[in-house]
Amino acid sequence: MENGMADNISGGLDRRILLQAGGAAVGTLALSQNALSAAAPAPGRGWEWEPMRWVQICATDDDPQRYDKAFWVDFLKRTSTQGVCLSAGGVTAFYPTKVPFHYRSPYLGKTDMFGDLTQTCKKMGIRVLGRVDPHAMHEDALTAHPEWVARNADGSPKRHPTASDLHLTCPNGPVTFEWMPKVLKEIVSSYPVDGIFGNRWAGSAGICYCNTCKTEFKAASGFDVPPSLANPQSPEVKAYNVWVDEKRYAQLKLWGDTVSAANPQAFFTPGTWGRLDPVRLRSTIRAVFSDRQGRGGQDPAWLNGRSAKEAYCAMQDRPVSGIFAVGETSTPYRWMDSCQSSAELTSYVHDGLAHGFRPWLTKFKAEVFDRRWVPVIEKIYAWHARHETYFRHTENLARVAMVQSEQTATYYAPPAPQSAGNREVVPDAAQARIGNADYMRGFYQALVEARVPFNMADERQLDPDYIARYKVLVLPNAAALSDAQCTQLRSYVEKGGAIVATHETSLCDEWGKPRANFALADLFGCDYAGRTDQRVQNVYMTVRGPHPLTQGFDDTPRIMGGTKLVHVRPRDQAMAPLTLVPSYPDLPMERVFATQWQTETPLVFARNFGKGRVVYFPFDLDRCFWEVSNQDHLALLRNAVAWAANGTQPLTVSGPGMVDVSYWRQKDSVTAHLVNLTNPMAMKGYMRELFAMGPYTVSLELPQGRNARAVRLLESGTDAIIHIEDGRLIVKVPNVIAHEVVAVDLS
Numbered sequence: 001m002e003n004g005m006a007d008n009i010s011g012g013l014d015r016r017i018l019l020q021a022g023g024a025a026v027g028t029l030a031l032s033q034n035a036l037s038a039a040a041p042a043p044g045r046g047w048e049w050e051p052m053r054w055v056q057i058c059a060t061d062d063d064p065q066r067y068d069k070a071f072w073v074d075f076l077k078r079t080s081t082q083g084v085c086l087s088a089g090g091v092t093a094f095y096p097t098k099v100p101f102h103y104r105s106p107y108l109g110k111t112d113m114f115g116d117l118t119q120t121c122k123k124m125g126i127r128v129l130g131r132v133d134p135h136a137m138h139e140d141a142l143t144a145h146p147e148w149v150a151r152n153a154d155g156s157p158k159r160h161p162t163a164s165d166l167h168l169t170c171p172n173g174p175v176t177f178e179w180m181p182k183v184l185k186e187i188v189s190s191y192p193v194d195g196i197f198g199n200r201w202a203g204s205a206g207i208c209y210c211n212t213c214k215t216e217f218k219a220a221s222g223f224d225v226p227p228s229l230a231n232p233q234s235p236e237v238k239a240y241n242v243w244v245d246e247k248r249y250a251q252l253k254l255w256g257d258t259v260s261a262a263n264p265q266a267f268f269t270p271g272t273w274g275r276l277d278p279v280r281l282r283s284t285i286r287a288v289f290s291d292r293q294g295r296g297g298q299d300p301a302w303l304n305g306r307s308a309k310e311a312y313c314a315m316q317d318r319p320v321s322g323i324f325a326v327g328e329t330s331t332p333y334r335w336m337d338s339c340q341s342s343a344e345l346t347s348y349v350h351d352g353l354a355h356g357f358r359p360w361l362t363k364f365k366a367e368v369f370d371r372r373w374v375p376v377i378e379k380i381y382a383w384h385a386r387h388e389t390y391f392r393h394t395e396n397l398a399r400v401a402m403v404q405s406e407q408t409a410t411y412y413a414p415p416a417p418q419s420a421g422n423r424e425v426v427p428d429a430a431q432a433r434i435g436n437a438d439y440m441r442g443f444y445q446a447l448v449e450a451r452v453p454f455n456m457a458d459e460r461q462l463d464p465d466y467i468a469r470y471k472v473l474v475l476p477n478a479a480a481l482s483d484a485q486c487t488q489l490r491s492y493v494e495k496g497g498a499i500v501a502t503h504e505t506s507l508c509d510e511w512g513k514p515r516a517n518f519a520l521a522d523l524f525g526c527d528y529a530g531r532t533d534q535r536v537q538n539v540y541m542t543v544r545g546p547h548p549l550t551q552g553f554d555d556t557p558r559i560m561g562g563t564k565l566v567h568v569r570p571r572d573q574a575m576a577p578l579t580l581v582p583s584y585p586d587l588p589m590e591r592v593f594a595t596q597w598q599t600e601t602p603l604v605f606a607r608n609f610g611k612g613r614v615v616y617f618p619f620d621l622d623r624c625f626w627e628v629s630n631q632d633h634l635a636l637l638r639n640a641v642a643w644a645a646n647g648t649q650p651l652t653v654s655g656p657g658m659v660d661v662s663y664w665r666q667k668d669s670v671t672a673h674l675v676n677l678t679n680p681m682a683m684k685g686y687m688r689e690l691f692a693m694g695p696y697t698v699s700l701e702l703p704q705g706r707n708a709r710a711v712r713l714l715e716s717g718t719d720a721i722i723h724i725e726d727g728r729l730i731v732k733v734p735n736v737i738a739h740e741v742v743a744v745d746l747s
């Protein structure tokens, strides 16, 4: 395992990034190699495996004088909490720190809130992580150490966006590499903590133009710090991304070493890891506590399940916990002192549990105003504790994985759409131009609706030992793949695996640089014809089944096409089950007819390759499904995965509604999870099923001087049960499916 990991790192992307992106990358290259040789061996099964339920008490400056300790002790007991995270230091110290410029809470007085709570929890047998947050500092520190502050391009200090007495710190200089290690050492050597949790551990200053950043980046790359990161194709932006990532690996290594030097059983763990390579991440991180606290307005109901899958993918053989907030934290407004609805909390937490998260409640402010969340969380935690053995997973049994490509997310930047063939297109600001996020969301939604148990897989861990467990890999416009990654995918299919790919998958290298042809052209059975239409309108597919891919719409001659089209040249003449009906006018109505009803241009390639299967759609099927939610697109994505899998999924579920499923193995059991996400607030989009709701009571004021002679329910087709109350007609409606009409005949 360690050898394989070292090979991966030494042959990995990061070193090559510097060589290609920057002319003078020597400085950072040296850093990368140093980080490599010092990488710790993979940790074994330490204490991090024990706690199944976590609570974070996140303190505000005034909490030492205001919070109710007895409330928390009682809550920890009743929830069978096994791990807590307590605010220790960083922006504010909640203990009597001796580190210079480490700002003590002015409400601390002679007390020690962090130490007191730590001792109490340890006596209760609860593991403790100290929380640090280095992203901001007070005026006095920045006056004494002007080199600690993050700077704007004009050299002015970056003020904190919401706290006028604070400045943002530079994450790439002495605060991270000199000052914070003193804080970490002080906490871990003064208190019996089991580790340190880093909130905003990489700062939140954006691009920093302090002298450290300017000097070190120039030395590493030969470039000046770029004015913005908007163009991921510019060499300085690529070099900058690599440079800051290397800073993060170095920071994780230093902070991890600092913590474990003070206590060999303790470790440092970050709340977020962004695009960092999971292989390198695992060389220093023993567990993750993934910080995605709740849904925002447009987030689908499966968001926390996806976070769990991403964490599971990154950590593989390590425990993962999912942080959720009881307050409203996921919009810019952040009402943190009130709580979300019981239904939202229940649904969000449970979807994470179903996909492998251990729950981690975070409560901002130790003082509690709105206590309505308390019984909700107690119920979930108590249920989880009662059935804990069924959550100690040894393996996820999914046979399908979706490949997530950080390379595509960071560097794939197709041109903005200019025309839709027959009409000018105003580029849609809502459509992200860089990356493949909406392709991912669309395919994800389809797999949830199709009830296919699936995991995530990372492009940087496509080694056979890891991906052989999967029967199908889904590639939602994974455009930016390296030659080596494509070789791994080819070998995977040759040996019997299957892939389902869409749009421009493999058409760019790992830097987002377009290739002349798909690196996977031989698998797809077609070559790139040099053109991608970024926006087409009123395009259809002719259904030429029967074929496994057209199952469910063989009774229609055509279905909707996509909105982006990749021009390809087929390598053979095999007739495709779906072919293109080219774009024709969608206005004016008199002109809405096709001059060409049918072509031989394939819109899907479904073929055998080696011992495996390949399905390739040369258009934005998954992205379009996310935007338009068309049922035929759902059927097509489902059919593609089903045909590629060439067998029944290990878990199938039939029945109504949107149900998010997963299938796990424990030591002596298996568990199938069904999370009911059927809900009008589950997400944007269109209704897919109608759910009977009721009963209703309808109370009517009748026209003066008239009485009810007969009352019928038109949808139910029955007479209604009625009575008169206070001169009004009261009608019982047992349920409504789509549209009930209470029809009252007057006498």
Ligand SMILES: [Zn+2]
Pocket: 149, 150, 151, 170, 171, 172, 173, 208, 209, 210, 211, 212, 213, 214
């Ligand atoms: Zn800086």
